[in-house]
Amino acid sequence: DRCQVLGVKGINTTGGQEQQVGLQEKAVSGELEMPLTRRETETLFQEQPETGNPYLEDTLLRSYLKTHLPPKVLEEVHEDLERFGKRLLTQIQPLGWECELNPPVFQPYDAWGRRVDRIHTCAAWRSMKEISAEEGLIAEAYERRYSNWSRLYQAVKLYLFSSSSGGFNCPLAMTDGAAKVIESLGIPGSLKNAFDHLTSRDPRQFWTSGQWMTERRGGSDVANGTETVARKQPDGSYRLYGFKWFTSAADSDVTLTLARIADAEGQCTQGSRGLSLFFLKVRDEEGKLNNIQVQRLKDKLGTRQMATAELWLHGARAELISAEGRGVASISNMLNITRIHNIIGAVASMRRMISLSREYARRRVAFGKLLKDHPLHVQTIARLEVQARGALLLLMEIVRLLGLAETNLASEQDLLLLRLLIPVAKLYTGKQASAVAVEAMESFGGQGYMEDTGLPVILRDSLVLSIWEGTTNILSLDVLRSLAKSQGQVMAAFLSTVQKKLELAAGTGELALAVQRARAASRSLTQFLEAAGSEQALSMELAARDFSYSLARIYTGRAEGNHSALLLEHAARRGADPADVCAAQRWCEQELCPVAAESGRGSYGPGAALRDSALVFGSSRL
Numbered sequence: 001d002r003c004q005v006l007g008v009k010g011i012n013t014t015g016g017q018e019q020q021v022g023l024q025e026k027a028v029s030g031e032l033e034m035p036l037t038r039r040e041t042e043t044l045f046q047e048q049p050e051t052g053n054p055y056l057e058d059t060l061l062r063s064y065l066k067t068h069l070p071p072k073v074l075e076e077v078h079e080d081l082e083r084f085g086k087r088l089l090t091q092i093q094p095l096g097w098e099c100e101l102n103p104p105v106f107q108p109y110d111a112w113g114r115r116v117d118r119i120h121t122c123a124a125w126r127s128m129k130e131i132s133a134e135e136g137l138i139a140e141a142y143e144r145r146y147s148n149w150s151r152l153y154q155a156v157k158l159y160l161f162s163s164s165s166g167g168f169n170c171p172l173a174m175t176d177g178a179a180k181v182i183e184s185l186g187i188p189g190s191l192k193n194a195f196d197h198l199t200s201r202d203p204r205q206f207w208t209s210g211q212w213m214t215e216r217r218g219g220s221d222v223a224n225g226t227e228t229v230a231r232k233q234p235d236g237s238y239r240l241y242g243f244k245w246f247t248s249a250a251d252s253d254v255t256l257t258l259a260r261i262a263d264a265e266g267q268c269t270q271g272s273r274g275l276s277l278f279f280l281k282v283r284d285e286e287g288k289l290n291n292i293q294v295q296r297l298k299d300k301l302g303t304r305q306m307a308t309a310e311l312w313l314h315g316a317r318a319e320l321i322s323a324e325g326r327g328v329a330s331i332s333n334m335l336n337i338t339r340i341h342n343i344i345g346a347v348a349s350m351r352r353m354i355s356l357s358r359e360y361a362r363r364r365v366a367f368g369k370l371l372k373d374h375p376l377h378v379q380t381i382a383r384l385e386v387q388a389r390g391a392l393l394l395l396m397e398i399v400r401l402l403g404l405a406e407t408n409l410a411s412e413q414d415l416l417l418l419r420l421l422i423p424v425a426k427l428y429t430g431k432q433a434s435a436v437a438v439e440a441m442e443s444f445g446g447q448g449y450m451e452d453t454g455l456p457v458i459l460r461d462s463l464v465l466s467i468w469e470g471t472t473n474i475l476s477l478d479v480l481r482s483l484a485k486s487q488g489q490v491m492a493a494f495l496s497t498v499q500k501k502l503e504l505a506a507g508t509g510e511l512a513l514a515v516q517r518a519r520a521a522s523r524s525l526t527q528f529l530e531a532a533g534s535e536q537a538l539s540m541e542l543a544a545r546d547f548s549y550s551l552a553r554i555y556t557g558r559a560e561g562n563h564s565a566l567l568l569e570h571a572a573r574r575g576a577d578p579a580d581v582c583a584a585q586r587w588c589e590q591e592l593c594p595v596a597a598e599s600g601r602g603s604y605g606p607g608a609a610l611r612d613s614a615l616v617f618g619s620s621r622l
Helices: 015-029 059-068 071-101 123-134 139-143 147-162 169-184 189-198 327-361 375-406 412-442 445-449 455-466 472-485 489-501 509-532 537-557 567-572 578-587 594-600 608-617
Strands: 105-109 115-120 209-212 229-232 238-247 254-261 275-281 292-297 309-320
Touching: 059 071, 059 147, 059 375, 059 567, 059 578, 071 123, 071 147, 105 292, 115 292, 139 147, 139 169, 147 169, 147 327, 147 375, 169 189, 169 209, 169 254, 169 327, 189 254, 209 238, 238 254, 238 275, 254 309, 254 327, 275 327, 327 375, 327 412, 327 455, 375 412, 375 537, 375 567, 375 578, 412 445, 412 455, 412 472, 412 489, 412 537, 445 455, 472 489, 472 537, 489 509, 489 537, 509 537, 509 567, 509 578, 509 594, 537 567, 537 578, 537 594, 537 608, 567 578
Parallel strands: 209 254, 229 254
Antiparallel strands: 105 115, 229 238, 238 309, 254 275, 275 309, 292 309
16 A cells, blocks of 8 residues: 555665565574573664664655755755765764763762752763754854755754754754844844854854743743843943743853843833843853853753753853843744744654654564554554654745745735744644654553663653644644734735635645545635634633644645645656655545634634533532
8 A cells, every 4th residue: 555655765775684584483483493591691683773864864864855845955055965864864864862871960069068050961062062063063054054944954954953063953943043033133142152153053152041931930931930130230231139940951152031120229110021031151251150050951851862950040151132122022932933943843853753763664573564564553553654744844845935934025915924834833843753753652662661772762852842842732822812912914825825716736636535525624714713702701712722733734734835844735846756645645534624623623612621621620619
């Protein structure tokens, strides 16, 4: 069944591997005599799944680049990506595993009782920083060698790097975000040096940045949860006083953070209007902490390779970089970038797990034949492949739009779509990543549960992707705010694009049913919005998550014009692989508009919230 195989190319087994499979088959059937005495050292008769150059093996990525990049750009980036893929395989992946085996260690005092607050990271982690600079993983987006395609090219390298990075993709996300904020401010003279360091290709000059926002009273609720106070000094600088509850990559060189400026009487404006954005160096020229004290490192479920700390700010010297009271608006550029990095990490995680699962199916013998010859097993992997393909194309669409925006080539509709798609894609791919990781782990049987296979690391690290940079519900509400703030323009741009551009895929006979389903989902979404116009705010809040899922599924499943490449459009292009057609068909077989289906069941109607409360907390809460 071609719809199960999906035609993804992998590694051919060698003659020795074929012989091993033959021996396994004979052992299973009883033809090979096996000794009954216990050996001193027992071995597992299974072969480790081995993947090759991640760029060359990613057929969907390569076909996307071939379809969309200008020929000259494609020629140059293809050569660099093939080289980078080799480096990932031979150097970066082993370093990533070293980062996992050697997590950071906090040393509060030296041998003589003096407070030192040192965070010790392993040599492999420090090598990741050097490699990130050499490969231009931040610089590429800001040099703009390829104009509007530079951001997409950077995203491709980060996507390939992410699963092998040993968690270093997180500080890169915040570094990219900090550079974006500084660029959006016009790179003022006082920040020019910092911007140059953040975007440097020289490992000796490259800086990473933190993003210190979370405090004790809240995560996403920064307006009400931020207690850090900034006191202005005679020289115009500020001193920050407060406690940061969750600071990722605490070993970074600099950071951006929010604080409330105290007036002459020591009073601070509350709410988001009282927040301002500050830049600070973590250490001074002598390497001493900038009046910062590390309370402890967090004991996390995953991302253990990276130092996440609780920090006290005891008068940390900082520079005000936003207008007073405009901190939230100024840091929004950073949040957009870090959310895109979150999407990159999610898509990369899915691809890695599926690649390993596919290779294992080519080697593992069970019930007398290879797993790849068991139709149900292949069907399970195929379903995961569909999810990963949709997620990759959604990511590519977002960074394509961002590249247009950064080079002043974006239309008004492009900008509206970008505003909507970033939270939608972040929340949706975060959920996809953990679901794919769990299912793919199961495809290895008991081996998937063994720490030394590295598979549990991928699962643990994927679970944070629905939490970092805004949880699913927080981002679903952000989607609703984008609709309200634009007075419906965002949604109009979305629906207009959907309705007008489906014609491209409609001309492909094999896609006719998929196109029909996508059109029906679009109509259902429109009908829901029309009905929701008269609903109370509570009803829309209850629908927010399902509404966002609907946006993600409809946008990913349908065609979107001459310069985009989501599943239907990618399948409709000339020379499309049968796997592309199958992926589009399968994507459109799922419920594309869950918000309409749930609305029809009364999930958001009068009394729905009370029923939910009774179910969770008991009828006494009614």
